[in-house]
Amino acid sequence: MSTRMFGSGIKRREDPRLITGKAKYTDDIKLPGTLHMAVVRSPHAHANIKGIDTSAAEAMPGVVAVYTGEAMNLPIPTGALIPDCNLITPEHPSLAKEKVRYVGDGVAIVLAENRYQAQDAADVVKVDYEVLGAIINPEDATKDGAPQLFDDVPNNVAFRWLMGGAENQEASNKVFEAADVVVKERIVQQRLQPTTMEPRAALAQWNAATEEMTLWVTTQNPHIHRVLLSGIIGVPEHKLRIIAPEVGGGFGAKIDLYPDEALACWASLQTGRPVKWTETRSENYVAMTHGRDHVEYVELAATKDGKVTGIRSTVYAGMGAYLTTFGAGIPTILHALIYCGVYAFENAFADVIGAFTSATPVEAYRGAGRPEATFLVERLMDKMANALDMDPTELRRKNLIPKFEDGYAAPTGVTYDSGDYEPALDKVLEMAGYSDFRKEQEEARKNGKYLGIGVTTYTEICGLGPSEVNGAIGFQAGGWESSIIRMSPTGKAQVLIGVSPHGQGGATSFAQIFSDGTGIPMDDIEVVHGDTNTTPMGWGTYGSRNAAVGGAALAGAITKFKDKAKVMAAHMLEAAVEDIEYEDGQLYVKGSPDNAKAIQEIVLMSHLGWDMPAGAEPSFEVSNFYNPPNFVYPFGAHIAIVEIDAETGTVELKRYLAVDDCGHQINPMIVAGQIHGGLAQGIGQALCEGSIYDDNGQLLTGSMMDYAVPRADMFPNFELDHTVTPSPHQPLGIKGVGETGTIASTPTVYNAVMDALKPLSVESVDMPLTPYRVWEAIQNASNGGSA
Amino acid sequence: MKVSMTVNGKGVERDVEPRMLLVHFLREELDMTGTKIGCDTSQCGACTVHLDGKALKSCTMLAVQADGADITTIEGLANGDLHVMQESFWENHGLQCGYCTPGMIMSTTALVQDNPNMSEGEIRHQLEGNLCRCTGYHNIVKAVQQASEKMGGGD
Numbered sequence: 001m002s003t004r005m006f007g008s009g010i011k012r013r014e015d016p017r018l019i020t021g022k023a024k025y026t027d028d029i030k031l032p033g034t035l036h037m038a039v040v041r042s043p044h045a046h047a048n049i050k051g052i053d054t055s056a057a058e059a060m061p062g063v064v065a066v067y068t069g070e071a072m073n074l075p076i077p078t079g080a081l082i083p084d085c086n087l088i089t090p091e092h093p094s095l096a097k098e099k100v101r102y103v104g105d106g107v108a109i110v111l112a113e114n115r116y117q118a119q120d121a122a123d124v125v126k127v128d129y130e131v132l133g134a135i136i137n138p139e140d141a142t143k144d145g146a147p148q149l150f151d152d153v154p155n156n157v158a159f160r161w162l163m164g165g166a167e168n169q170e171a172s173n174k175v176f177e178a179a180d181v182v183v184k185e186r187i188v189q190q191r192l193q194p195t196t197m198e199p200r201a202a203l204a205q206w207n208a209a210t211e212e213m214t215l216w217v218t219t220q221n222p223h224i225h226r227v228l229l230s231g232i233i234g235v236p237e238h239k240l241r242i243i244a245p246e247v248g249g250g251f252g253a254k255i256d257l258y259p260d261e262a263l264a265c266w267a268s269l270q271t272g273r274p275v276k277w278t279e280t281r282s283e284n285y286v287a288m289t290h291g292r293d294h295v296e297y298v299e300l301a302a303t304k305d306g307k308v309t310g311i312r313s314t315v316y317a318g319m320g321a322y323l324t325t326f327g328a329g330i331p332t333i334l335h336a337l338i339y340c341g342v343y344a345f346e347n348a349f350a351d352v353i354g355a356f357t358s359a360t361p362v363e364a365y366r367g368a369g370r371p372e373a374t375f376l377v378e379r380l381m382d383k384m385a386n387a388l389d390m391d392p393t394e395l396r397r398k399n400l401i402p403k404f405e406d407g408y409a410a411p412t413g414v415t416y417d418s419g420d421y422e423p424a425l426d427k428v429l430e431m432a433g434y435s436d437f438r439k440e441q442e443e444a445r446k447n448g449k450y451l452g453i454g455v456t457t458y459t460e461i462c463g464l465g466p467s468e469v470n471g472a473i474g475f476q477a478g479g480w481e482s483s484i485i486r487m488s489p490t491g492k493a494q495v496l497i498g499v500s501p502h503g504q505g506g507a508t509s510f511a512q513i514f515s516d517g518t519g520i521p522m523d524d525i526e527v528v529h530g531d532t533n534t535t536p537m538g539w540g541t542y543g544s545r546n547a548a549v550g551g552a553a554l555a556g557a558i559t560k561f562k563d564k565a566k567v568m569a570a571h572m573l574e575a576a577v578e579d580i581e582y583e584d585g586q587l588y589v590k591g592s593p594d595n596a597k598a599i600q601e602i603v604l605m606s607h608l609g610w611d612m613p614a615g616a617e618p619s620f621e622v623s624n625f626y627n628p629p630n631f632v633y634p635f636g637a638h639i640a641i642v643e644i645d646a647e648t649g650t651v652e653l654k655r656y657l658a659v660d661d662c663g664h665q666i667n668p669m670i671v672a673g674q675i676h677g678g679l680a681q682g683i684g685q686a687l688c689e690g691s692i693y694d695d696n697g698q699l700l701t702g703s704m705m706d707y708a709v710p711r712a713d714m715f716p717n718f719e720l721d722h723t724v725t726p727s728p729h730q731p732l733g734i735k736g737v738g739e740t741g742t743i744a745s746t747p748t749v750y751n752a753v754m755d756a757l758k759p760l761s762v763e764s765v766d767m768p769l770t771p772y773r774v775w776e777a778i779q780n781a782s783n784g785g786s787a
Numbered sequence: 788m789k790v791s792m793t794v795n796g797k798g799v800e801r802d803v804e805p806r807m808l809l810v811h812f813l814r815e816e817l818d819m820t821g822t823k824i825g826c827d828t829s830q831c832g833a834c835t836v837h838l839d840g841k842a843l844k845s846c847t848m849l850a851v852q853a854d855g856a857d858i859t860t861i862e863g864l865a866n867g868d869l870h871v872m873q874e875s876f877w878e879n880h881g882l883q884c885g886y887c888t889p890g891m892i893m894s895t896t897a898l899v900q901d902n903p904n905m906s907e908g909e910i911r912h913q914l915e916g917n918l919c920r921c922t923g924y925h926n927i928v929k930a931v932q933q934a935s936e937k938m939g940g941g942d
Contacts, residue, residue, distance in 0.1 A: 011877055018885030019873040019892060021821020021861035028820035114815075116804065197825045197833060197886040197920050248823075248886030249920050281826035503884030503921050673880045673922060680923030704830035704918070712914035712924035717907065741923075 006516040009669035012508045025246040026201040026216045027278045037277040038118035040108040040125045042100035045134035045358040045697020053126040062117030068108045069095035074232050074262045080329030081474035085161035090150045092322040094259035101321035102359050104286030134697030138318035138355040139295040149356045158319050158354040163336045172349035175310035179301030183383040188766045189294035189372045191691035194365050198248020201278040202261045204268040214241045220250040221540020226532045228257040233265045244530035247502030252364030253289050256325045285702050291365020293318035300380035308399045311339050312349040319354050320361035333473050334369030337412045341377045342421045342459045343399040348412050358697045367742040370460045378456045378747035393455050406728045416633040420725045425637040428659040432639045450644040452756025456748040459635035462736035463548030467627050480627035481553040482536040487620035489607040491600030496528045498538015499550035509666040517558035519585025544736025548632045555731040557624035568602045571613035632727045632735040636660035638744040640752040649775025657719040662737035663726040678741020684710040686749035690768045790854045795863025810834040812850035821861040821889050832917030835890040836860045842897035861889035872896045872934045881930035883921035891917050899935045
């Protein structure tokens with residue numbers, strides 16, 4: 001492959017409009033006659049609705065209408081119907097009718113002439129609540145006597161999933177019985193608030209004349225929105241247009257079709273006017289989906305000489321009040337299937353209980369299941385190293401899966417595509433100066449300084465995914481992607497893609513792939529995404545699938561493009577198609593590059609159609625729909641070095657080093673950016689982020705004053721490097737990279753902190769590792785366990 | 788209430804509710820949507836503009852309080868092509884989704900003007916009023932460092 005554009009860290013073409021304030025996000029779009037919608041949300045975590053009085057609100061200035069759930073029937077579906085686990089899917093109405101189940105659950109909407117008036121009126125909607133008991137902890141939610149959220153969901157258990165069924169459980173038991181050493185841990189994967197910098201917004205416009213609905217919305221996947229919304233509001237898909245304009249971050253939390261979005265469309269249908277809804281940050285924190293929320297009991301088995309044989313878990317996964325689009329799929333499929341990480345374990349088993357709780361629904365959050373899995377594997381590897389008195393890097397090295405280029409069948413049932421783990425580990429150890437650090441650490445300890453190092457190796461499953469697998473695991477979506485190349489007579493290219501990038505720089509990287517493949521200059525290429533009326537069907541941008549699957553779809557389209565061009569060139573040059581070479585945008589007969597036809601000329605002649613080869617279609621357009629044969633499995637090794645102030649419990653992250661392998665890189669600058677951002681989010685989980693609810697189910701971290709979004713001064717300058725192990729099945733050798741930073745960094749930092757605290761006999765602290773928690777753990781340990 | 792001010796060099800006058808925030812005034816009344824809203828507690832900094840040459844979170848001020856002020860927003864920052872800070876953000880990949888970017892650029896422009904020789908640590912500390920969720924701040928810091936060098940010549 002030519003390396004002209006592919007592999008080049010060129011500046012992003014998205015940026016000029018973004019750095020000048022000209023870009024339009026959903027709330028920036030204005031339509032004449034727009035009504036503003038405010039949602040009246042429940043202040044209680046769990047309550048019966050005895051009555052709603054909207055009269056005062058209706059009398060407020062500027063108010064056009066107030067609606068409650070009684071006026072509509074807009075149920076929000078779930079998309080992850082995981083088989084063989086008795087999944088119960090209670091109805092999720094867009095506005096609660098009889099009962100509210102979390103703080104933030106919508107109960108009414110107000111439509112007014114401007115957003116101040118809408119909010120004023122929402123504040124005076126009177127709801128008579130009969131308050132019921134709240135339940136937030138997913139493990140406690142399953143116990144007898146816990147408040148019951150749904151009549152038909154005993155013990156709030158939405159599902160119970162055994163990986164590999166009872167047979168695998170038995171196999172797991174045998175591995176553990178035969179083990180010389182077993183280490184255990186209770187891990188709390190705290191709830192996180194995704195905090196896209198752009199809160200959610202929707203602008204719905206019903207056109208009664210054409211019977212078409214247009215929705216501008218903060219989404220990662222406009223085509224999924226079209227499918228779902230069509231079923232909910234009853235506007236057929238061919239009359240429904242979803243536009244994702246500029247979208248300010250998603251991280252999984254903009255996958256779902258939200259009640260608020262359906263309500264805006266419905267309200268536009270009712271009033272015949274455009275309806276805009278834009279949430280505040282406080283609203284966002286209670287009503288946009290959260291991430292993680294597991295209580296896990298995990299175990300690792302090994303022989304006494306350090307061969308790790310098995311891993312198993314019991315996981316209580318909080319679903320929140322309702323099942324989201326991917327809700328049930330995250331702690332099951334996207335979690336347990338990667339339990340072996342990069343290690344040659346014999347067996348892995350998970351018993352996952354999904355529990356409804358009276359809290360904000362849980363959905364994918366960057367990594368979605370895989371950060372939780374990697375954390376428990378890597379935490380247990382460190383504990384095992386301690387138990388065996390081995391160096392943690394040596395335990396890892398001893399258990400690595402040897403290099404493979406085309407398939408490794410993991411005991412979890414998935415087949416890793418390619419892996420070469422040891423070079424990444426070696427590289428990061430060398431970058432960090434690992435053995436020197438251990439000496440420095442020892443010296444520091446003598447002087448009462450607590451330095452720690454965490455070393456993590458990981459692989460993850462992404463690039464979702466083979467559609468057959470989606471079907472088998474109950475994901476109500478395809479996993480394929482699409483690309484259309486549309487050439488204009490003057491030789492300009494529109495590349496229409498089904499994925500919907502929202503910060504990943506797809507308009508740049510896809511243009512690089514296309515320019516590289518066809519020789520058409522970058523300036524002549526426009527990548528179009530995010531509009532269901534102009535782009536082909538696709539399943540959106542999440543699960544690190546943008547380049548891995550969408551890029552593969554484009555690669556296939558380029559092959560078809562070149563084949564088509566060769567047919568026309570053969571005709572024009574009076575040669576056989578097999579003899580035509582396509583190089584740098586020039587087509588010529590082998591051996592005669594001087595007598596070439598430029599691709600632009602071929603495109604023009606194809607458009608004119610004056611003299612087409614027999615059987616060839618005029619114009620110049622190709623489309624490609626690509627169903628991946630497997631997932632992709634990026635991997636790497638990370639190191640964190642921390643220093644802890646034992647007096648205050650403050651953790652200082654002194655260095656962070658990451659060696660990642662995502663196969664070939666389209667644009668290394670963008671790849672590094674993805675890793676940086678992922679690291680910050682994963683480190684945020686380790687050190688400062690976490691939702692806190694009180695016993696009444698009130699979200700105490702309900703604003704940016706209380707939820708600790710990481711800041712610039714928390715981080716050192718990240719030190720990155722990479723290895724390159726192409727995916728054998730992805731046509732460009734690409735693996736996904738959007739989530740790797742988040743997946744690897746949480747356990748890396750956590751293990752570094754535990755390493756630092758080792759001389760103080762601290763073995764476990766729940767995340768986030770805030771100064772108070774670390775200080776408290778130090779106090780407890782030094783007092784023999786009683787603070 | 789009547790309010791008048793200069794925004795990006797142009798005089799504007801409107802009759803607004805006394806409670807209207809400056810950021811809403813810019814976005815709703817003047818249709819200048821480059822300035823963003825990312826929170827409701829003045830933490831995120833997405834709404835940062837310059838008021839009489841100083842960086843200010845425009846959600847912390849009422850439009851009527853800005854009566855008579857000289858405001859610069861992201862739309863008016865560059866004098867011609869691109870401001871050095873805008874160029875540096877572009878060159879260093881200091882943005883991904885772009886939502887925090889206008890506030891980041893307005894905030895760091897004022898910062899560098901006042902403190903042309905900051906260390907990396909000082910830049911990181913000074914960025915505490917602006918939140919970004921995409922970049923891990925890594926390339927934002929680099930962008931500010933580069934712009935700082937270029938602006939050091941008395942830009």
